Amino acid sequence: MSTELSKLSVLMCGTGEYTTGWTGAGASKSDKKVEVVGLTLFDLRRLGKVDHLRMVGVHGGKFPAIRKHLIENIGGAYKDMDVSFEEFPKDGKADPEAYKTAIDQMKPGDAAIIFTPDSTHYPIAIYAIERGIHVLLTKPATQKLADHIALIEAAKKHNVVCFVEYHKRFDPAYSDAKARAQTLGEFNFFNAWMSQPKSQLETFRAWAGKDSDISYYLSSHHIDICCWILQDIAIPTRVVASAATGIATSEPYNCVPQTEDTITLLVDWQSIKSQTHRGTGVYTASWTAPLKAGVHSAQQWYYMAEKGDITVDQAHRGYDITNDETGKIWYNPFYMKYSPSETGHFDGQRGYGYISIEKFVDAARSVNAGLAQPSEYDNHGLPTIANTVLTTAILNAGRISLDEKRPVAIKKEGGQWILQ
Ligand SMILES: NC(=O)c1ccc[n+]([C@@H]2O[C@H](COP(=O)([O-])OP(=O)(O)OC[C@H]3O[C@@H](n4cnc5c(N)ncnc54)[C@H](O)[C@@H]3O)[C@@H](O)[C@H]2O)c1
Numbered sequence: 123m124s125t126e127l128s129k130l131s132v133l134m135c136g137t138g139e140y141t142t143g144w145t146g147a148g149a150s151k152s153d154k155k156v157e158v159v160g161l162t163l164f165d166l167r168r169l170g171k172v173d174h175l176r177m178v179g180v181h182g183g184k185f186p187a188i189r190k191h192l193i194e195n196i197g198g199a200y201k202d203m204d205v206s207f208e209e210f211p212k213d214g215k216a217d218p219e220a221y222k223t224a225i226d227q228m229k230p231g232d233a234a235i236i237f238t239p240d241s242t243h244y245p246i247a248i249y250a251i252e253r254g255i256h257v258l259l260t261k262p263a264t265q266k267l268a269d270h271i272a273l274i275e276a277a278k279k280h281n282v283v284c285f286v287e288y289h290k291r292f293d294p295a296y297s298d299a300k301a302r303a304q305t306l307g308e309f310n311f312f313n314a315w316m317s318q319p320k321s322q323l324e325t326f327r328a329w330a331g332k333d334s335d336i337s338y339y340l341s342s343h344h345i346d347i348c349c350w351i352l353q354d355i356a357i358p359t360r361v362v363a364s365a366a367t368g369i370a371t372s373e374p375y376n377c378v379p380q381t382e383d384t385i386t387l388l389v390d391w392q393s394i395k396s397q398t399h400r401g402t403g404v405y406t407a408s409w410t411a412p413l414k415a416g417v418h419s420a421q422q423w424y425y426m427a428e429k430g431d432i433t434v435d436q437a438h439r440g441y442d443i444t445n446d447e448t449g450k451i452w453y454n455p456f457y458m459k460y461s462p463s464e465t466g467h468f469d470g471q472r473g474y475g476y477i478s479i480e481k482f483v484d485a486a487r488s489v490n491a492g493l494a495q496p497s498e499y500d501n502h503g504l505p506t507i508a509n510t511v512l513t514t515a516i517l518n519a520g521r522i523s524l525d526e527k528r529p530v531a532i533k534k535e536g537g538q539w540i541l542q
Contacts, residue, residue: 127487129173133224133255134159134207135246136238137179137188140260144184144191145325156195158458159235162479164196164205165468171483178210178224180217185209201466221246230254231490235287235479240334244269247284251276256283256486258479261342262517263510265334267541270514273507283485283496288346288505288513289478293456296347299425299432303351307428308393309401312351314344314423317384317411323375326409330370331381337363337520340407341387344423346505346513348403351425353503356391356401358512361519362529363387369410384408387520399428405516416442416450515539 139145143157166172179185192205211220225234233256236246244264247257251273263286264270277284290296318340323330326339349358365382369375386406393399411420417437425432437452444450455461456473463469470476481504488494500508512532519530519541531542 127491127493129171130483130487130490131174131176131228131232132163132172132483133176133178133221133228133232133234133250134163135178135221135224135234135236137177137184138237139325140237141177142188142192143195144188156192156199156460158475159237159479160192160205160207161196161458161468161470162476163235164203165200165471165476166480166483167204168202168468171480171487175207176210176224176228177207178221180211180220182209182211182216182220183214185214199460200462200468203468222249225250225253225255228253228255231256231486233258233283233483233486235482236260237287239329240265240338244273247273248276251280251282251284254280254282256482256489258285258287258482259507260287261346261513262334262338263507263514265338265514265518265521267511267515267518267539270507270511271538274511277496277507281489281496283482283489283499284507285482285485285499286346286505286507286510286513287478287482288343288350288510289457289474290343290347291350291503291505292474292477292481293436294474295434295436299434300347300351303425303427303432304354306425306430306432308396308399309352309356309391309425309427310399311401311426312348312403312405312423314341314348314403314405315420316340316344316406316422317408317420318418319413319415320369320375320410321413322409323370323377327375327377330409331378335382335385335521335524336407336409337385337387337405338517339409340419341385341405341520342513342517343421345387345403345405345516346510347423348405348425349510349512349516350503350505352391352401353509354394356393356399357534358389358403358516358532359392360390360529360531361387361516361523363520363523365524366408382524383410385520385524387516387523389516414449417452511539515541 210224211217366384370377370381389403391401459470
Protein backbone atom coordinates (compact mmCIF):
# COMPACT_ATOMS: atom_id res chain seq x y z
CA MET A 123 0.00 0.00 0.00
CA SER A 124 2.83 2.39 0.85
CA THR A 125 4.20 2.40 -2.70
CA GLU A 126 1.18 3.63 -4.66
CA LEU A 127 -0.14 6.25 -2.19
CA SER A 128 1.49 9.66 -1.80
CA LYS A 129 3.61 10.12 1.26
CA LEU A 130 2.10 12.17 4.06
CA SER A 131 3.63 15.39 5.32
CA VAL A 132 3.13 15.62 9.09
CA LEU A 133 3.36 18.40 11.68
CA MET A 134 4.00 17.27 15.25
CA CYS A 135 2.37 19.83 17.59
CA GLY A 136 4.00 19.75 21.02
CA THR A 137 7.64 18.81 21.57
CA GLY A 138 7.16 17.36 25.05
CA GLU A 139 7.38 14.03 26.79
CA TYR A 140 5.07 12.01 24.57
CA THR A 141 6.47 13.38 21.31
CA THR A 142 10.21 13.44 21.96
CA GLY A 143 10.84 12.05 25.44
CA TRP A 144 12.41 15.41 26.27
CA THR A 145 10.82 17.28 29.19
CA GLY A 146 11.80 20.63 30.63
CA ALA A 147 13.79 18.77 33.27
CA GLY A 148 15.74 16.72 30.70
CA ALA A 149 15.10 13.27 29.30
CA SER A 150 11.86 11.71 30.51
CA LYS A 151 12.28 9.44 33.50
CA SER A 152 9.21 7.41 32.59
CA ASP A 153 9.80 3.95 31.14
CA LYS A 154 9.89 5.38 27.60
CA LYS A 155 12.77 7.81 27.31
CA VAL A 156 12.26 8.33 23.57
CA GLU A 157 8.50 7.98 23.86
CA VAL A 158 6.20 7.51 20.93
CA VAL A 159 5.19 10.12 18.35
CA GLY A 160 8.56 11.26 16.96
CA LEU A 161 10.01 7.75 16.98
CA THR A 162 6.97 6.30 15.17
CA LEU A 163 7.00 9.03 12.51
CA PHE A 164 10.75 8.72 11.89
CA ASP A 165 10.22 4.99 11.41
CA LEU A 166 7.21 5.53 9.10
CA ARG A 167 9.41 7.86 7.06
CA ARG A 168 12.06 5.13 6.84
CA LEU A 169 9.32 2.75 5.64
CA GLY A 170 8.07 5.19 2.99
CA LYS A 171 4.70 6.30 4.41
CA VAL A 172 5.55 9.88 5.44
CA ASP A 173 8.03 12.42 4.13
CA HIS A 174 8.41 15.99 5.38
CA LEU A 175 8.23 16.28 9.17
CA ARG A 176 7.70 19.49 11.10
CA MET A 177 7.65 20.00 14.86
CA VAL A 178 6.13 22.97 16.68
CA GLY A 179 6.39 23.97 20.32
CA VAL A 180 6.32 27.28 22.15
CA HIS A 181 9.99 27.80 22.98
CA GLY A 182 12.30 27.50 19.95
CA GLY A 183 15.25 27.60 22.33
CA LYS A 184 14.56 23.97 23.30
CA PHE A 185 15.27 22.55 19.85
CA PRO A 186 19.07 22.12 20.13
CA ALA A 187 18.60 19.96 23.25
CA ILE A 188 15.71 18.05 21.66
CA ARG A 189 17.72 17.32 18.49
CA LYS A 190 20.70 16.16 20.54
CA HIS A 191 18.42 13.88 22.55
CA LEU A 192 16.83 12.41 19.39
CA ILE A 193 20.17 11.94 17.61
CA GLU A 194 21.64 10.12 20.61
CA ASN A 195 18.65 8.03 21.65
CA ILE A 196 16.96 7.28 18.30
CA GLY A 197 19.62 7.94 15.62
CA GLY A 198 22.21 6.21 17.79
CA ALA A 199 19.96 3.30 18.79
CA TYR A 200 18.50 2.20 15.43
CA LYS A 201 19.94 1.73 11.95
CA ASP A 202 18.90 4.03 9.05
CA MET A 203 16.90 6.35 11.27
CA ASP A 204 16.78 9.94 10.00
CA VAL A 205 15.60 12.15 12.91
CA SER A 206 15.58 15.46 11.03
CA PHE A 207 12.59 17.81 11.09
CA GLU A 208 11.75 21.45 10.43
CA GLU A 209 11.24 23.41 13.65
CA PHE A 210 8.76 26.14 14.69
CA PRO A 211 9.23 28.71 16.14
CA LYS A 212 12.53 29.25 14.36
CA ASP A 213 15.72 30.99 15.51
CA GLY A 214 15.18 30.19 19.19
CA LYS A 215 12.15 32.49 19.45
CA ALA A 216 9.22 31.91 21.82
CA ASP A 217 5.73 32.02 20.30
CA PRO A 218 2.61 30.25 21.64
CA GLU A 219 0.97 30.78 18.23
CA ALA A 220 3.82 29.31 16.16
CA TYR A 221 1.45 26.43 15.31
CA LYS A 222 -0.39 28.90 13.08
CA THR A 223 2.81 29.78 11.23
CA ALA A 224 3.59 26.09 10.77
CA ILE A 225 0.06 25.18 9.60
CA ASP A 226 -0.06 28.17 7.23
CA GLN A 227 2.90 26.65 5.40
CA MET A 228 1.11 23.33 4.90
CA LYS A 229 -1.33 22.29 2.20
CA PRO A 230 -4.74 20.59 2.45
CA GLY A 231 -4.26 16.83 2.81
CA ASP A 232 -1.21 17.20 5.06
CA ALA A 233 -1.56 16.08 8.68
CA ALA A 234 -1.09 17.35 12.23
CA ILE A 235 -0.53 15.17 15.30
CA ILE A 236 -1.35 17.18 18.42
CA PHE A 237 0.24 16.35 21.81
CA THR A 238 0.03 19.65 23.68
CA PRO A 239 -1.57 20.62 27.03
CA ASP A 240 -5.25 19.67 27.19
CA SER A 241 -6.62 23.22 27.03
CA THR A 242 -4.77 23.87 23.73
CA HIS A 243 -6.15 20.83 21.86
CA TYR A 244 -9.25 22.58 20.59
CA PRO A 245 -7.74 25.84 19.25
CA ILE A 246 -4.91 23.99 17.48
CA ALA A 247 -7.16 21.25 16.07
CA ILE A 248 -9.82 23.62 14.76
CA TYR A 249 -7.17 25.83 13.13
CA ALA A 250 -5.74 22.80 11.32
CA ILE A 251 -9.06 21.25 10.31
CA GLU A 252 -10.35 24.52 8.88
CA ARG A 253 -7.31 24.54 6.60
CA GLY A 254 -7.98 21.02 5.28
CA ILE A 255 -5.37 19.32 7.50
CA HIS A 256 -6.08 15.79 8.80
CA VAL A 257 -5.78 15.70 12.60
CA LEU A 258 -4.76 13.09 15.17
CA LEU A 259 -5.50 14.53 18.57
CA THR A 260 -4.25 13.13 21.87
CA LYS A 261 -6.69 12.36 24.66
CA PRO A 262 -8.74 13.97 26.06
CA ALA A 263 -9.82 15.28 22.64
CA THR A 264 -11.18 18.41 24.29
CA GLN A 265 -12.12 19.34 27.84
CA LYS A 266 -15.56 20.62 26.85
CA LEU A 267 -18.29 18.64 25.12
CA ALA A 268 -19.26 21.65 22.99
CA ASP A 269 -15.71 21.89 21.61
CA HIS A 270 -15.69 18.19 20.79
CA ILE A 271 -18.96 18.58 18.88
CA ALA A 272 -17.52 21.60 17.03
CA LEU A 273 -14.55 19.45 15.91
CA ILE A 274 -16.91 16.71 14.65
CA GLU A 275 -18.78 19.27 12.58
CA ALA A 276 -15.64 20.97 11.27
CA ALA A 277 -14.04 17.65 10.26
CA LYS A 278 -17.21 16.72 8.38
CA LYS A 279 -17.40 20.11 6.66
CA HIS A 280 -13.75 20.10 5.57
CA ASN A 281 -13.79 16.36 4.73
CA VAL A 282 -10.70 15.52 6.77
CA VAL A 283 -9.81 12.55 8.94
CA CYS A 284 -9.90 13.42 12.64
CA PHE A 285 -8.98 10.63 15.06
CA VAL A 286 -8.39 10.77 18.80
CA GLU A 287 -5.26 8.89 19.86
CA TYR A 288 -7.01 6.39 22.16
CA HIS A 289 -4.39 3.72 21.52
CA LYS A 290 -5.84 1.25 24.02
CA ARG A 291 -8.43 0.40 21.36
CA PHE A 292 -5.51 -1.29 19.54
CA ASP A 293 -4.28 -3.24 22.57
CA PRO A 294 -4.93 -6.87 21.51
CA ALA A 295 -6.36 -7.83 24.92
CA TYR A 296 -8.68 -4.81 25.09
CA SER A 297 -9.92 -5.18 21.51
CA ASP A 298 -10.48 -8.91 22.02
CA ALA A 299 -12.33 -8.12 25.26
CA LYS A 300 -14.52 -5.64 23.38
CA ALA A 301 -15.51 -8.36 20.90
CA ARG A 302 -16.22 -10.88 23.66
CA ALA A 303 -18.25 -8.35 25.67
CA GLN A 304 -20.68 -8.22 22.73
CA THR A 305 -21.65 -11.85 23.50
CA LEU A 306 -22.33 -11.28 27.21
CA GLY A 307 -25.70 -9.55 26.96
CA GLU A 308 -26.85 -6.54 28.93
CA PHE A 309 -24.27 -4.42 30.75
CA ASN A 310 -24.23 -4.38 34.54
CA PHE A 311 -20.97 -3.04 36.07
CA PHE A 312 -17.57 -1.65 34.97
CA ASN A 313 -14.77 -0.74 37.37
CA ALA A 314 -11.49 0.79 36.13
CA TRP A 315 -8.34 1.78 37.99
CA MET A 316 -5.42 3.63 36.40
CA SER A 317 -2.58 5.33 38.23
CA GLN A 318 0.91 6.75 37.91
CA PRO A 319 3.52 7.27 40.63
CA LYS A 320 3.66 10.52 42.63
CA SER A 321 6.94 11.40 40.93
CA GLN A 322 4.92 12.28 37.81
CA LEU A 323 3.65 15.33 39.70
CA GLU A 324 7.11 16.83 39.17
CA THR A 325 6.83 16.29 35.40
CA PHE A 326 3.25 17.60 35.38
CA ARG A 327 3.77 20.51 37.78
CA ALA A 328 3.36 23.15 35.04
CA TRP A 329 -0.26 22.14 34.40
CA ALA A 330 -1.43 19.71 37.09
CA GLY A 331 -4.56 21.11 38.76
CA LYS A 332 -4.38 24.32 36.69
CA ASP A 333 -4.86 23.27 33.09
CA SER A 334 -6.29 19.80 33.64
CA ASP A 335 -6.90 16.98 36.13
CA ILE A 336 -6.01 13.33 36.58
CA SER A 337 -9.41 12.15 35.38
CA TYR A 338 -8.91 13.86 32.00
CA TYR A 339 -5.32 12.66 31.93
CA LEU A 340 -5.73 8.97 32.83
CA SER A 341 -9.38 7.94 33.23
CA SER A 342 -9.97 9.14 29.66
CA HIS A 343 -8.36 5.87 28.48
CA HIS A 344 -10.70 3.49 30.29
CA ILE A 345 -13.78 5.67 29.89
CA ASP A 346 -13.11 5.49 26.17
CA ILE A 347 -12.73 1.70 26.30
CA CYS A 348 -16.01 1.42 28.24
CA CYS A 349 -17.82 3.75 25.79
CA TRP A 350 -16.42 1.68 22.91
CA ILE A 351 -17.59 -1.62 24.45
CA LEU A 352 -21.02 -0.15 25.20
CA GLN A 353 -21.52 1.77 21.93
CA ASP A 354 -24.44 -0.46 20.82
CA ILE A 355 -25.43 -1.64 24.32
CA ALA A 356 -26.03 1.35 26.63
CA ILE A 357 -25.76 5.15 26.92
CA PRO A 358 -24.48 7.21 29.88
CA THR A 359 -27.18 9.28 31.59
CA ARG A 360 -25.71 10.72 34.82
CA VAL A 361 -22.27 11.43 36.32
CA VAL A 362 -21.28 12.05 39.95
CA ALA A 363 -17.64 12.71 40.83
CA SER A 364 -15.67 12.42 44.05
CA ALA A 365 -12.05 13.42 44.69
CA ALA A 366 -9.34 12.61 47.23
CA THR A 367 -6.93 15.45 48.00
CA GLY A 368 -3.94 16.42 50.13
CA ILE A 369 -0.90 14.64 48.68
CA ALA A 370 -0.31 16.64 45.48
CA THR A 371 -0.72 19.91 47.36
CA SER A 372 1.74 18.98 50.14
CA GLU A 373 5.56 18.73 50.29
CA PRO A 374 7.47 17.99 48.15
CA TYR A 375 5.03 18.41 45.24
CA ASN A 376 3.30 21.64 46.25
CA CYS A 377 0.84 21.65 43.38
CA VAL A 378 -1.74 24.44 43.24
CA PRO A 379 -4.46 24.19 45.97
CA GLN A 380 -7.20 22.91 43.66
CA THR A 381 -5.17 19.86 42.52
CA GLU A 382 -6.92 16.57 43.26
CA ASP A 383 -4.94 13.36 43.94
CA THR A 384 -7.43 10.68 42.95
CA ILE A 385 -10.68 11.23 41.07
CA THR A 386 -13.58 8.79 40.79
CA LEU A 387 -16.46 9.20 38.36
CA LEU A 388 -19.63 7.22 39.05
CA VAL A 389 -21.68 6.90 35.86
CA ASP A 390 -25.21 5.54 35.30
CA TRP A 391 -25.71 3.70 32.02
CA GLN A 392 -29.13 2.99 30.50
CA SER A 393 -29.55 -0.01 28.19
CA ILE A 394 -30.42 0.94 24.61
CA LYS A 395 -32.65 -2.11 24.06
CA SER A 396 -34.18 -2.76 27.49
CA GLN A 397 -35.98 -0.34 29.79
CA THR A 398 -35.23 -2.48 32.84
CA HIS A 399 -31.48 -2.91 32.39
CA ARG A 400 -29.26 -0.25 33.85
CA GLY A 401 -25.55 -0.45 34.61
CA THR A 402 -22.94 1.39 36.69
CA GLY A 403 -19.45 2.49 35.65
CA VAL A 404 -16.78 3.48 38.19
CA TYR A 405 -13.67 5.11 36.70
CA THR A 406 -10.86 5.99 39.10
CA ALA A 407 -7.51 7.60 38.29
CA SER A 408 -4.67 8.74 40.54
CA TRP A 409 -1.32 10.46 40.14
CA THR A 410 -0.37 9.89 43.78
CA ALA A 411 0.24 6.14 43.56
CA PRO A 412 3.29 4.73 45.38
CA LEU A 413 6.80 5.06 43.99
CA LYS A 414 8.72 1.88 43.12
CA ALA A 415 5.54 -0.09 42.42
CA GLY A 416 7.27 -1.79 39.50
CA VAL A 417 4.95 -0.29 36.89
CA HIS A 418 4.73 3.17 35.40
CA SER A 419 0.98 2.99 34.77
CA ALA A 420 -1.19 0.66 36.82
CA GLN A 421 -4.14 -0.17 34.58
CA GLN A 422 -6.87 -2.69 35.20
CA TRP A 423 -10.60 -3.06 34.80
CA TYR A 424 -13.48 -5.40 35.44
CA TYR A 425 -16.59 -5.73 33.25
CA MET A 426 -19.69 -7.59 34.38
CA ALA A 427 -22.69 -8.28 32.18
CA GLU A 428 -25.79 -10.44 32.12
CA LYS A 429 -24.01 -13.61 31.01
CA GLY A 430 -20.44 -13.27 32.21
CA ASP A 431 -17.56 -11.03 33.17
CA ILE A 432 -14.11 -9.89 31.95
CA THR A 433 -11.07 -9.07 34.08
CA VAL A 434 -8.03 -7.32 32.59
CA ASP A 435 -4.77 -6.36 34.30
CA GLN A 436 -2.67 -4.65 31.68
CA ALA A 437 0.07 -3.59 34.07
CA HIS A 438 1.16 -7.16 34.81
CA ARG A 439 1.31 -9.15 31.61
CA GLY A 440 3.33 -12.11 32.79
CA TYR A 441 6.63 -10.38 31.95
CA ASP A 442 8.82 -8.86 34.66
CA ILE A 443 12.50 -8.04 35.09
CA THR A 444 14.35 -7.78 38.38
CA ASN A 445 17.46 -5.64 38.56
CA ASP A 446 19.69 -5.24 41.63
CA GLU A 447 19.44 -1.44 41.27
CA THR A 448 15.75 -0.95 40.55
CA GLY A 449 13.99 -4.04 41.91
CA LYS A 450 11.19 -5.75 40.00
CA ILE A 451 9.72 -3.93 37.00
CA TRP A 452 6.88 -4.97 34.70
CA TYR A 453 7.59 -3.69 31.19
CA ASN A 454 5.04 -3.37 28.41
CA PRO A 455 6.63 -4.10 25.01
CA PHE A 456 3.11 -4.69 23.66
CA TYR A 457 2.66 -0.90 23.73
CA MET A 458 6.08 0.23 22.45
CA LYS A 459 8.94 -2.19 21.94
CA TYR A 460 12.24 -0.35 22.08
CA SER A 461 14.72 -3.17 21.61
CA PRO A 462 16.00 -3.25 17.99
CA SER A 463 15.44 -6.00 15.41
CA GLU A 464 18.09 -8.55 14.45
CA THR A 465 19.27 -6.13 11.72
CA GLY A 466 19.55 -3.24 14.18
CA HIS A 467 16.43 -1.43 12.93
CA PHE A 468 13.53 -0.21 15.05
CA ASP A 469 11.33 -3.25 15.73
CA GLY A 470 8.22 -1.87 17.42
CA GLN A 471 5.81 -1.78 14.48
CA ARG A 472 3.43 -4.23 16.20
CA GLY A 473 3.11 -2.16 19.39
CA TYR A 474 -0.34 -0.62 19.85
CA GLY A 475 1.20 2.82 20.48
CA TYR A 476 2.75 2.62 17.00
CA ILE A 477 -0.30 1.05 15.32
CA SER A 478 -2.53 3.84 16.59
CA ILE A 479 -0.43 6.44 14.73
CA GLU A 480 0.06 4.28 11.65
CA LYS A 481 -3.73 3.71 11.29
CA PHE A 482 -4.20 7.49 11.20
CA VAL A 483 -1.41 7.93 8.63
CA ASP A 484 -2.93 5.16 6.48
CA ALA A 485 -6.42 6.70 6.72
CA ALA A 486 -5.19 10.19 5.74
CA ARG A 487 -3.25 8.77 2.77
CA SER A 488 -6.25 6.71 1.61
CA VAL A 489 -8.50 9.78 1.77
CA ASN A 490 -5.90 11.86 -0.11
CA ALA A 491 -5.77 9.18 -2.83
CA GLY A 492 -9.58 9.19 -3.14
CA LEU A 493 -9.78 5.56 -1.97
CA ALA A 494 -11.83 6.33 1.16
CA GLN A 495 -14.12 8.95 2.68
CA PRO A 496 -13.32 10.18 6.22
CA SER A 497 -16.84 9.18 7.35
CA GLU A 498 -16.13 5.51 6.53
CA TYR A 499 -13.80 5.29 9.51
CA ASP A 500 -16.71 6.04 11.86
CA ASN A 501 -18.22 2.68 10.88
CA HIS A 502 -15.00 0.78 11.55
CA GLY A 503 -15.06 1.30 15.33
CA LEU A 504 -11.95 3.47 15.14
CA PRO A 505 -11.51 6.29 17.69
CA THR A 506 -12.68 8.98 15.28
CA ILE A 507 -13.75 12.33 16.67
CA ALA A 508 -17.41 11.32 16.09
CA ASN A 509 -17.00 7.95 17.83
CA THR A 510 -15.44 9.45 20.96
CA VAL A 511 -18.04 12.12 21.81
CA LEU A 512 -19.45 10.28 24.85
CA THR A 513 -15.97 9.87 26.33
CA THR A 514 -15.63 13.66 26.37
CA ALA A 515 -19.21 14.06 27.62
CA ILE A 516 -18.45 11.88 30.68
CA LEU A 517 -15.10 13.57 31.41
CA ASN A 518 -16.60 17.05 31.08
CA ALA A 519 -19.57 16.06 33.26
CA GLY A 520 -17.12 14.74 35.87
CA ARG A 521 -15.28 18.05 35.98
CA ILE A 522 -18.54 19.99 36.35
CA SER A 523 -19.67 17.60 39.10
CA LEU A 524 -16.45 18.25 41.05
CA ASP A 525 -16.55 22.01 40.55
CA GLU A 526 -20.25 22.44 41.29
CA LYS A 527 -20.62 19.53 43.75
CA ARG A 528 -23.67 18.07 42.01
CA PRO A 529 -24.69 15.24 39.68
CA VAL A 530 -24.62 16.09 35.96
CA ALA A 531 -27.06 14.59 33.45
CA ILE A 532 -26.03 13.56 29.91
CA LYS A 533 -28.88 13.87 27.39
CA LYS A 534 -29.53 13.95 23.69
CA GLU A 535 -31.52 16.98 22.56
CA GLY A 536 -32.28 17.78 18.93
CA GLY A 537 -29.85 15.04 17.84
CA GLN A 538 -26.99 16.51 19.92
CA TRP A 539 -25.47 15.42 23.23
CA ILE A 540 -25.73 17.98 26.03
CA LEU A 541 -24.88 18.20 29.74
CA GLN A 542 -27.38 19.42 32.31
N1 LIG B 1 -1.87 8.99 24.82
C1 LIG B 1 -1.12 8.96 25.90
O1 LIG B 1 -0.89 7.92 26.50
C2 LIG B 1 -0.52 10.21 26.39
C3 LIG B 1 0.60 10.14 27.19
C4 LIG B 1 1.15 11.31 27.65
C5 LIG B 1 0.54 12.51 27.31
N2 LIG B 1 -0.57 12.54 26.53
C6 LIG B 1 -1.22 13.81 26.22
O2 LIG B 1 -0.37 14.58 25.40
C7 LIG B 1 -0.47 15.94 25.74
C8 LIG B 1 0.91 16.47 26.03
O3 LIG B 1 1.53 15.61 26.94
P1 LIG B 1 3.10 15.54 27.16
O4 LIG B 1 3.28 14.53 28.24
O5 LIG B 1 3.82 15.38 25.88
O6 LIG B 1 3.30 17.01 27.78
P2 LIG B 1 4.56 17.93 27.93
O7 LIG B 1 4.21 18.95 28.96
O8 LIG B 1 5.82 17.15 28.09
O9 LIG B 1 4.61 18.66 26.50
C9 LIG B 1 3.66 19.56 26.06
C10 LIG B 1 4.23 20.26 24.84
O10 LIG B 1 3.22 21.09 24.28
C11 LIG B 1 3.85 22.26 23.85
N3 LIG B 1 2.86 23.34 23.74
C12 LIG B 1 2.20 23.98 24.73
N4 LIG B 1 1.42 24.94 24.21
C13 LIG B 1 1.61 24.88 22.88
C14 LIG B 1 1.13 25.66 21.80
N5 LIG B 1 0.29 26.66 21.98
N6 LIG B 1 1.58 25.36 20.56
C15 LIG B 1 2.44 24.35 20.35
N7 LIG B 1 2.94 23.59 21.33
C16 LIG B 1 2.53 23.86 22.57
C17 LIG B 1 4.92 22.54 24.85
O11 LIG B 1 5.92 23.36 24.28
C18 LIG B 1 5.44 21.14 25.11
O12 LIG B 1 6.43 20.82 24.17
C19 LIG B 1 -1.48 16.03 26.89
O13 LIG B 1 -2.76 16.34 26.37
C20 LIG B 1 -1.50 14.64 27.44
O14 LIG B 1 -2.78 14.29 28.00
C21 LIG B 1 -1.08 11.41 26.04
